[in-house]
Amino acid sequence: MRYYQPMRKYLNFKSFVSAVLLVTVGLSYAAPAPIKRGPLISGGSKQVVPAKAVAPAKARPPKAVPAKVAPAKVAPAKAAPAKAAPTKAASAAPRAPYRGAIAVDADTGRVLFADGERTSAYPASVTKLMTFLLVLEDLQNGVYGLQDRVEASALAASMEPSSVGLRAGQSMTVHDMLLSIMVKSANDAAEALAEHSAKARGCTATTPAELCAAFVERMNRKAQDLGMRDTRYASPNGLPPPRGSKRGFDVSTATDLAKLGRIVVRMPKALEYTSRTSCKVTDGSGKQLTLVGHNYFIPGAVDSRHLCTPVEGCDGLKTGFTAASGCSIMLTARRNGRRVIVVVLGSAGRHEREKAAERILRDALGAISVW
Numbered sequence: 001m002r003y004y005q006p007m008r009k010y011l012n013f014k015s016f017v018s019a020v021l022l023v024t025v026g027l028s029y030a031a032p033a034p035i036k037r038g039p040l041i042s043g044g045s046k047q048v049v050p051a052k053a054v055a056p057a058k059a060r061p062p063k064a065v066p067a068k069v070a071p072a073k074v075a076p077a078k079a080a081p082a083k084a085a086p087t088k089a090a091s092a093a094p095r096a097p098y099r100g101a102i103a104v105d106a107d108t109g110r111v112l113f114a115d116g117e118r119t120s121a122y123p124a125s126v127t128k129l130m131t132f133l134l135v136l137e138d139l140q141n142g143v144y145g146l147q148d149r150v151e152a153s154a155l156a157a158s159m160e161p162s163s164v165g166l167r168a169g170q171s172m173t174v175h176d177m178l179l180s181i182m183v184k185s186a187n188d189a190a191e192a193l194a195e196h197s198a199k200a201r202g203c204t205a206t207t208p209a210e211l212c213a214a215f216v217e218r219m220n221r222k223a224q225d226l227g228m229r230d231t232r233y234a235s236p237n238g239l240p241p242p243r244g245s246k247r248g249f250d251v252s253t254a255t256d257l258a259k260l261g262r263i264v265v266r267m268p269k270a271l272e273y274t275s276r277t278s279c280k281v282t283d284g285s286g287k288q289l290t291l292v293g294h295n296y297f298i299p300g301a302v303d304s305r306h307l308c309t310p311v312e313g314c315d316g317l318k319t320g321f322t323a324a325s326g327c328s329i330m331l332t333a334r335r336n337g338r339r340v341i342v343v344v345l346g347s348a349g350r351h352e353r354e355k356a357a358e359r360i361l362r363d364a365l366g367a368i369s370v371w
Helices: 004-030 051-059 077-084 124-140 174-184 187-200 208-225 254-264 270-274 350-370
Strands: 100-105 111-115 149-151 171-173 278-282 288-292 314-322 326-335 338-347
Touching (some): 100 254, 149 187, 171 174, 171 278, 174 270, 254 314, 254 326, 270 314
Antiparallel strands (some): 100 338, 149 171
């Protein structure tokens, strides 16, 4: 009997430990699995949660919330649209790393990467690629020549920087203006070319604003012809509407801009303009002016902030930025006889844009090399 008391204590302790272990194991099986987070894609501190990882959460509420209680907590159907319908400006606000992005095979149109590719955004100066395309078509059809001079109107001279400093009445050649819009992203040159093109094609408008409006109409017709169904142009240069103006923003998507890019790279001599990191032009006063580009993916470009590394084979196309639109870029590069088009639209800043664009461009070039 003297051993009975210690033995009973030992058995009670053993039973207690076993019970604790059983409860712990049971809870571990009942606990939900942790959400797996995706890799960093913008270079920032935030991680992106893949849609597949959070999808199971939709199946949990029915177990936790009785059916009778659910209607009281859910907002009325009429209230939902009011919360989900942001203003036009807010709907295209920049995001990190972007609002939309896409990579396509330039020859076949095959999509190599897509994320938010049909999300609307303001393309800013990437808009100039449509102006560039239409001027190249004019040249191809003999409407005017590269050495024809284009006179700047007061409207063109009033365009905000980036510009080549044109004054009303000054002129530059079509060739130098094309370099100005593709290398320097000159808003004044884009406006002057738009007015010149409309007039040369027989537009009877008498004011610069009317000539520009006629050119913008042609931009929109061309967009529809190319299947850019979610694109609406409002300017030849991508500048936001002036304060108090009824004009809207230029609006597009990554998918639509990729369609435009595929056409641009097929135009004769187009890449001779888009592939330059710098060039010299004769400005409106007759002086030599050196222009430096903003596309640092082109070999030979010097990025003082070291935000990206030049990519071999990259020869265009266009960058864009305004405070309302954020940072956007359309890139093209060629490897082993195959060409890709990459669009990154509506990034919150250059850091996000360059990091995302470099990753997508290198991956796309790798993909077409093996497919």
